[in-house]
Amino acid sequence: MRVSAMIAVVTLALAACGGEKTETVAVDSTPVETAAAPMTGTTHEVQMIQDGAEFKFVPADLTIKAGDVVVFKSVSGGMHNVQFFSDSIPAGSESVIDAAITNKLGPLASALVNTGEEITISFAGAPVGEYKFTCLPHMAMNMHGKITVQ
Numbered sequence: 020m021r022v023s024a025m026i027a028v029v030t031l032a033l034a035a036c037g038g039e040k041t042e043t044v045a046v047d048s049t050p051v052e053t054a055a056a057p058m059t060g061t062t063h064e065v066q067m068i069q070d071g072a073e074f075k076f077v078p079a080d081l082t083i084k085a086g087d088v089v090v091f092k093s094v095s096g097g098m099h100n101v102q103f104f105s106d107s108i109p110a111g112s113e114s115v116i117d118a119a120i121t122n123k124l125g126p127l128a129s130a131l132v133n134t135g136e137e138i139t140i141s142f143a144g145a146p147v148g149e150y151k152f153t154c155l156p157h158m159a160m161n162m163h164g165k166i167t168v169q
């Protein structure tokens with residue numbers, strides 16, 4: 020109802036100025052666009068855990084949607100980090116991931132975090148596919164994980 024009322028106003032304005040100023044119409048329609056819901060993805064938590072001699076991401080296999088955010092939380096056994104494998108992520112995703120990791124150890128690698136600290140990675144604009152990663156300090160202990168972006 021509100022939108023059709025605005026269209027009516029825009030149409031009247033257009034008629035009033037004889038259709039010469041199309042720029043005015045574009046400016047008037049802007050508030051309708053901002054009425055749309057903001058794009059916010061779901062936030063998922065992946066815990067980084069030491070369980071005896073075992074080091075693991077929990078869950079180690081997570082499916083998300085592009086635009087979602089993953090918070091990697093160091094619960095025990097730090098230091099941990101998240102290191103994506105350049106040959107095990109979708110084509111074209113490397114620059115997206117590198118930009119999404121704000122505090123970096125190196126390419127596709129987050130800084131190390133201690134127990135109680137977090138690494139937040141947004142998958143906004145991330146291509147669909149599988150993203151495999153490890154924790155550098157515990158790579159030899161099979162601390163691996165996978166995120167599938169749908």
Ligand SMILES: [Cu+2]
Nearest residue numbers: 098099154157
């Ligand atoms: Cu680790």
